[in-house]
Amino acid sequence: MGGFSLKLEEAEALLLRWMKQGRKATPLKIIQGLIWQEGYKTGSIKGELILTSPIVLKPGRLPAFGFSFIHH
Secondary structure, eight states: OOSOOOOHHHHHHHHHHHHHHTOOOHHHHHHHHHHHHHHHHHTSSOEEEEEEEEEEOOTTSOOEEEEEEEEO
16 A cells, blocks of 8 residues: 555544544555454354345345344
8 A cells, every 4th residue: 555654643543533434445444454454364253154034045046144243
């Protein structure tokens, strides 16, 4: 990535602002993904997938269904 040259405190403030704004900025998503990955790997984050909508079958199409993730 490029374009930013920030001090640690500035980077932290920027990431927190992006989270509050609900931004989908690539640097933020990468960091969030790494946090989730490490949490699952170490067992500090646990969760389960549950089916939240029925499976819909239509001829010639892939089945459609909905899942929700619940973390513990």
